[in-house]
Amino acid sequence: MSRNWRRRTRLVHAGTERTPWGETSEVLALTSGFVYDRAETAEARFAARAEGYTYSRLGNPTVRMFERRMAALEGSEEAAATASGMAALTAVLFATLRAGDRVVASRLLFGSTRELLTELLPRFGVRTDFVDGGDVEAWARALERPARLVLFETPGNPTLELVDIRAVAHLARRTGALVVVDNVLATPVLQHPLRLGADVVVYSATKHIDGQGRCLGGVICCSEAFRRDVLTPWLRHTGPSLSPFNAWVLLKGLETLELRVRQATETAGALARFLADHPRVTAVLYPGLPCHPGHALARRQMEAPGPILAFRTGGGKARAFAVLDRLRLFRISNNLGDARSLATHPATTTHRRLPPEERVRLGITDDLIRLSVGLEDPEDLREDLEEALR
Numbered sequence: 046m047s048r049n050w051r052r053r054t055r056l057v058h059a060g061t062e063r064t065p066w067g068e069t070s071e072v073l074a075l076t077s078g079f080v081y082d083r084a085e086t087a088e089a090r091f092a093a094r095a096e097g098y099t100y101s102r103l104g105n106p107t108v109r110m111f112e113r114r115m116a117a118l119e120g121s122e123e124a125a126a127t128a129s130g131m132a133a134l135t136a137v138l139f140a141t142l143r144a145g146d147r148v149v150a151s152r153l154l155f156g157s158t159r160e161l162l163t164e165l166l167p168r169f170g171v172r173t174d175f176v177d178g179g180d181v182e183a184w185a186r187a188l189e190r191p192a193r194l195v196l197f198e199t200p201g202n203p204t205l206e207l208v209d210i211r212a213v214a215h216l217a218r219r220t221g222a223l224v225v226v227d228n229v230l231a232t233p234v235l236q237h238p239l240r241l242g243a244d245v246v247v248y249s250a251t252k253h254i255d256g257q258g259r260c261l262g263g264v265i266c267c268s269e270a271f272r273r274d275v276l277t278p279w280l281r282h283t284g285p286s287l288s289p290f291n292a293w294v295l296l297k298g299l300e301t302l303e304l305r306v307r308q309a310t311e312t313a314g315a316l317a318r319f320l321a322d323h324p325r326v327t328a329v330l331y332p333g334l335p336c337h338p339g340h341a342l343a344r345r346q347m348e349a350p351g352p353i354l355a356f357r358t359g360g361g362k363a364r365a366f367a368v369l370d371r372l373r374l375f376r377i378s379n380n381l382g383d384a385r386s387l388a389t390h391p392a393t394t395t396h397r398r399l400p401p402e403e404r405v406r407l408g409i410t411d412d413l414i415r416l417s418v419g420l421e422d423p424e425d426l427r428e429d430l431e432e433a434l435r
């Protein structure tokens with residue numbers, strides 16, 4: 046871009062490249078391959094002597110626009126798009142780690158991320174030590190020994206536990222570990238891990254970046270060297286490429302990302318306060334509330350506490366299910382980051398595979414309900430919760 050435009054401008058314009066037709070909206074280059082006028086041109090592109098696309102597994106104009114807009118948004122030198130958030134996390138982990146390496150990760154992770162660390166990576170000789178993400182002392186102890194990579198989510202799902210990015214990145218740097226942050230719940234708008242010392246930021250673009258529940262996608266924001274030397278060989282040869290169609294949808298999502306996230310966060314704050322005052326709610330987990338253990342840290346490292354919250358109904362699974370089944374506007378779904386508000390019972394869905402004692406340790410009790418707040422009128426959402434709790 047010709048100037049260092051501010052964030053909302055970058056969300057609309059960054060990375061746009063126009064064909065000679067001069068289309069206003071980003072072109073959807075729905076093509077698997079590319080043709081060359083001369084054999085020499087093909088040779089030059091394959092030898093990387095000439096710029097240009099060769100095959101959409103390796104690069105595509107619409108996907109590239111999405112990557113460049115994400116890098117401009119995150120403030121990273123580079124971004125690499127993938128078919129899903131899990132493809133992004135798999136690429137970062139498998140492209141970085143070697144047999145014998147050690148990972149230190151927070152205990153509270155997205156279910157499939159945890160499976161990668163506990164089930165798949167050990168097959169290749171990589172082991173992971175888990176720590177309680179909110180406990181800086183525990184990170185310090187775990188990082189006294191060498192580690193290749195540090196991985197955490199903040200806020201964590203579904204209890205909204207916070208990790209101190211600056212403190213953990215500082216500890217990790219001393220051991221030479223690569224610091225990877227899954228920033229999905231904070232969104233690229235509300236938290237900037239690279240500025241706090243992280244090396245790599247990963248998103249499931251399926252969530253707020255699309256924001257309308259339409260498609261899967263993932264993206265890795267990183268340095269140019271990391272993309273070129275570590276990621277590109279993995280991505281080229283394993284092929285977790287983002288579809289150009291999904292990249293086009295995600296570019297459209299980015300245009301309204303900040304407006305959507307700010308609005309949903311405002312509503313989430315109002316609903317958190319409503320639930321905190323409700324006699325039939327035994328606890329509300331939301332970093333925007335002063336009672337949340339991560340409240341002070343959220344004020345330091347986030348622009349706002351975000352559109353996800355959770356609460357406890359008391360009365361175990363039966364009461365949580367009764368409340369969920371009475372909701373009419375909030376729909377029961379394991380997804381999050383949609384324009385429609387969604388309610389989840391983590392203990393029986395997203396976190397079902399965790400051993401019961403680990404669920405208790407993480408605060409994922411049977412009466413816990415997670416809410417992903419959407420764009421409906423806040424009063425309608427409040428009334429829906431009110432009626433369900435009655």
Ligand SMILES: *Cc1c(COP(=O)(O)O)cnc(C)c1O
Nearest residue numbers: 129130131155227229249251262
């Ligand atoms: C959804 C999600 C993922 C996985 O993303 P997919 O696009 O579903 O593959 C990873 N991390 C977090 C925190 C998520 O919410």
